[in-house]
Amino acid sequence: MEILSEIADNLLHLREKKPLIHHITNYVTVNDCANMTLAVGASPVMADDIGEVEEMVAFAAALVLNMGTLNLRTVDSMLAAGRKARKAGIPVIFDPVGVGATKLRTETAAAILREVRPSVIRGNMSEIKLLAGLKTDIKGVDSAAAEEDGEIIAAGLSRELDCVVAITGKRDIIAYRNRLCYIDNGHPSLAQVTGTGCMATSLIGCYCGVTDDWFCGAAAGILTMGLAGEVAQRSLRAGEGIGTFRVRLFDAVSTMLPEFILKEGKIHGVQIGN
Amino acid sequence: MEILSEIADNLLHLREKKPLIHHITNYVTVNDCANMTLAVGASPVMADDIGEVEEMVAFAAALVLNMGTLNLRTVDSMLAAGRKARKAGIPVIFDPVGVGATKLRTETAAAILREVRPSVIRGNMSEIKLLAGLKTDIKGVDSAAAEEDGEIIAAGLSRELDCVVAITGKRDIIAYRNRLCYIDNGHPSLAQVTGTGCMATSLIGCYCGVTDDWFCGAAAGILTMGLAGEVAQRSLRAGEGIGTFRVRLFDAVSTMLPEFILKEGKIHGVQIGN
């Protein structure tokens, strides 16, 4: 299908242009996000002080905001960098980690939606449901929500916020205006490594740094991570577990070829509405 | 011996229940702690802002406080989350990294002991000696103290604070009330990787998230780490060093079977007092 070719092309563009991806993110998975950004071919910068984020984001091709380890210092930085990016036409990718788990997270996410108006939101089903105003089970930062009705929720939230909404899970769902797609790549082991969601968000940032089609950028990031999970899992031998799996994720992304995306990508797209 | 069966059973319970383990920890080894928590089968959350820690810990099955990179912001969060956990009956595992090295660390540890009253304390010999009020050589955050009289020190401190005290070193010692045990698993390479102490503390948190017998939980966490060190070391081939060793620690924990614990665990327990 057509979107796969677009993704494969964007991978090539990305490796040629090496877009700078500014992250304001958490201290748990920040190293993984930087290395994943490098693995796919882009260039990471992780500045988060209020005294420099507006200057830094001005150089960037995309801004990733991830609220994995929120604190008051970086919330202000996220808002300032986000507003600046938005004004400059730089895409903002938002990962609302653990929204709903605490008041601080819920309020911060609301402030980012309102003041930054992100270009792409990527979350698990619990997080997206929460943003959509639905009741959901929250337990820490991992998803405990059922995956039914994901497309309706994603499409509804996308329409409400006029941004790309991506839900990752067993089957990933991406919605924007009258477009919707499903991705069936990935492997359950991805949930056994911390930060694979964050890394998917970073990859979305990398792709959105080279295309104006953010729906496609979101699909590209999630597909790349899903394929990496499959490659990593297949490579495991007896006695190897999540340590080796995690290392192989970076191997898989850094050696991924456009042809592989075309051959193994499982995207199923539909037009919705009119 | 009986405690080994209890540990093997707890590993199964842990993988079934996937307890949420809230960490307020350092930014050096936080990613390793999160991945080790996942590797054993639990679920990590690392929130540390004063604005959300009390809410977050209410969901958790255990709270890990690690003062590896102390700062004033997180000290308050540790105290607030710790008090809340204590009140709610959630076990608090305390890792007094580098206590004695600076006044800030010594005072923070004292405040945590006084205000939080942890359920389990795990440290190296230098750290535990310091907490016990003994003179010791402190040099940075690694232990330089002799390992003599560990059982007397551990038992004394345990009695004084009425909590489980675990000293890790060549031979690990765990004391609580009239129970004491030694663990002879592990490998010197564990000291060549940063954060193996922190990861052992996280594993204690994971096990204490599924058992009320915190003495056994402490032994389980330390034993799991020790066995992982042995498995990782045995797997190394020519040219492989601490990079590969570190990856294999996660492999070993994520693939560890209860039978392996029963077969390879070297715990020697004794009753003390009456």
Place this chain on the structure above:
Amino acid sequence: MEILSEIADNLLHLREKKPLIHHITNYVTVNDCANMTLAVGASPVMADDIGEVEEMVAFAAALVLNMGTLNLRTVDSMLAAGRKARKAGIPVIFDPVGVGATKLRTETAAAILREVRPSVIRGNMSEIKLLAGLKTDIKGVDSAAAEEDGEIIAAGLSRELDCVVAITGKRDIIAYRNRLCYIDNGHPSLAQVTGTGCMATSLIGCYCGVTDDWFCGAAAGILTMGLAGEVAQRSLRAGEGIGTFRVRLFDAVSTMLPEFILKEGKIHGVQIGN
């Protein structure tokens, strides 16, 4: 050549003495810096709170200041620890990550040069040019500058600040007073992993912790990292990429022998001036 023997000897001293290396560094690569410090045989401590850095640095054999993720809290800590180290004769290694990218970074670097007067500065060509007051292209934290005239710039800045200046790139250049050397080890894959620059700076700190010849210490750290890159690259098999490469860097440093340095080190030294 003679400096190679000196480096090989220092590696042995380092593993014997296990010097404590105090870092105030960024949260992106801090774990890698700690593990690289351990891999070469030294002992890391990463304390950064203003309430303890002066006490902590007093135990240290070297202090590493890295401004990868600057914030106002740690800038003060860097200045306080740096001044204290300088007064106590403890070498200070400074990594001016991203200087020139933002006003905050440029001003912080200036303050460190003025108030701390580092013993060694290690940066990429963009960063060193910026410190030398030359115009350069800055894009985030990775170097985009041409590598011409590196020796003139390094020697000039070294003379101006009376400290060792090291520029890492395809060919590394180290200058101090009337000494200059080139290192031709390394591999382009090193630029595909975040933190290899930071890790080189940490390795310089480790070597400077056992020698008063900081020119040699700087060369030793950079050479060790370059050789590790070559070993790691040679070890890769089909399907392995930057994930495995990164793991092998730690393997290579932890298993590096003095004989290997003597055999594979490519240092070309010259006397300059009179």
